[in-house]
Each structure stands twice: as structure tokens, then as C-alpha cells.
Amino acid sequence: MSSVELPQLRPTLADVARAAGVSTATASRVLNGFPRVRPKTRKQVESAMSALGYARQRAARATAGRTGSVALVVCEEVLRLFADPFFARISAGAGKELTEAGLQLVLLTVPATENYQAPVLRYLDGGHVDGALVVGMHGRRPLDLDWLGIPVVFGGRPVGGGGCSSYVDVDNRGGAQRATQRLIDAGRRTVATIAGPQDMTAGVDRLLGYRQAVVGAGQADRGLVVFGDFGQASGEHATTRLLDRRPNVDAIFAASDMMAVGALRALHRAGRRVPGDVAVIGFDDLPIGRRTDPPLTTVRQPIEEMGARMTGELLAMLGGSAAPRCAVLDTKLILRATA
DSSP: OOOOOOOOOOOOHHHHHHHHTSOHHHHHHHHTTOSOSOHHHHHHHHHHHHHHTHHHHHHHHHTSOOOSEEEEEEOSOHHHHHHOHHHHHHHHHHHHHHHHTTOEEEEEEOOSSGGGHHHHHHHHTTTSOSEEEEESOOSSSOOOOTTOSSOEEEESOOTTOOTTSEEEEEOHHHHHHHHHHHHHHTTOSSEEEEEOOTTSHHHHHHHHHHHHHHHHTTOOOGGGEEEOOSSHHHHHHHHHHHHHHOTTOOEEEESSHHHHHHHHHHHHHTTOOTTTTOEEEEEEOOGGGGTSSSOOEEEEOOHHHHHHHHHHHHHHHHTTOOSOOEEEEOOEEEOOSOO
16 A cells, blocks of 8 residues: 655745744845844744745745736634625625736635634745735734735735735725714714724724714713624624613714614614614615615715725736835715614
């Protein structure tokens, strides 16, 4: 009976960093010839590269040519991926551009746990795709992508500023401020918000926009801020907590349409009329907002355009553009019946 030798997995730069006892970023600096690396550290990294065969594999990849595929990396749990229409619309915008360019879209999901990141990072660094589009980035356990040998474009400004990254974002802060100001101008005196995750720039910026409006109107109250995860169930639970804490609330700005839908369910269960007792505004302009009872006033962000623009930036990088490029798309307040 003959034995079959299994192919060995190609070492990644993360493997080199672990073998050298340094961070992945330091190993990347050595690989790319950055001068500000201590000689001892450089020697450790180079020795690890040699021992693992990393440099030879890298050279083979460089001459292998294009794969014709681009990864869409979604940093969310699989259930959220299929429950939240945002990701489908990003994919639609990206897929259309890639199809016209003759490229294939590959979907990768990354749950918010370190254990599940390694296979995705290994795949991205394994010569399977020419570039990556990344959406849903969280700050607590961010993907370490700076060292990858492929271009990467983020959907949304990366946590920490993203000074060396290409990204396409929307005017989250301005959209949230306009929505909240609409509630204030309508005479609402106790305007609350269901804020999004604070480890994502969209959640941070939309909360900042809300706060800018309520502070300007002299209505700031920390008890009027509750938090969700952009999902419907979290919006429902947050509204229930809010009503217990501030029974006199007469307006809610929810940082996503899905949380706004949850808020409407909680308000209906509590016997609050919308918009008579409590006005509600969401953020996204998802199709579900047109089917709620009453239809949802919301902030429209151009999701498909965002996916298309991200893809355009990535294609430019694949074409030789080296400098990181950033774009911020406008939002628009869509008036319906909830506010």
C-alpha cells in the first residue's frame, strides 16, 4: 500500500513573525526594506524567512500571474451576513463592476474571533485572489492586513483613521446630525438614539452626529443613549431599556434601519403610537423601511455605489496606482411617515 504525501501549506508572513518573535508589522517592514529596523531584528526575520522558505514562495507567487478573482471579506457572523441586506447590496455593487472587468468575486466571512481569522488570512496570502474588498471591520479584533502582498480597499474608514489605507466611506456623521436635527426641529423634546457598535467607525460617527445636534439644541442627556449591534433584535431590546429608563422619550434616531425596525416593534408592544407619541428615524434606506407600518423615515446611504466605488479603487490599484485613495459619499434624509 503506497503512501500519499500531503501538500504543505505555504508559510505566511504571520508564520515568519511568530518564528522570529516579532510582530507581523515588523516582519513586513523587513520584507519591504524599511530602514528603521534594528539589525538584530532584521537578522531574526530574515533567518525565519529562510528557514520557512517564505522568500522563495513569495517569488513564485510574483511570477504566477493574476488569478482573475477578488475577495469580498465580510467581518461578521454568517447569520448577520444573510440577515442584514447591507452586505447583499455591497456585494451587488461590487459584483457588477467586477463582472464588467472580467473578474470573479469570492466571498469570505470572518467572525469576530481570532481563531477564525487565521484561515482567511492564509487564503488571502496564498495566491488565490488578486485583491480584497473588506467590509464590517471591528476595532476590538481587527484583521491584520497591512502585510498582505495584495491591494486592499475597505468599506468604511478603518478604526484608528486608516491613514495608509484606501477606503470608501459615507458621511455618517453628517447624516446622523441631519436626522436628529429633523426631530428637534419638529418640536421633539426628548430625542434618544440607538447607537451602533463603538468598535466600528460607522457606529462612532453616527453617535457623534447625534450628539452634535442634541448638544446644539441644549438637549444632551446620557440617559437617552442606548446601544445595539445594527441588528433588529438589538434595536428592539435597546428600545425596551430606553422606555424603562426614560418613559417620556418622544423621538428616536436609530443608527441603522434594522435597529429602527426593532424599535418600531418595541414601541408597538408598549402601546406607543408612531409618530404621534414617538417619532423614529433610521439610517441606511433598506427596502424593509418602505414596508414597515408606518413607512420608515431614514437616512439614505448609497450602498451599491459604495460597493462599486470600492471595486473601482481596487481595480485602479491592480492597474498600478500605489497611493492610498479615500472617498466619502453623500447621504440624504428620506422623509416618510415615522417622523
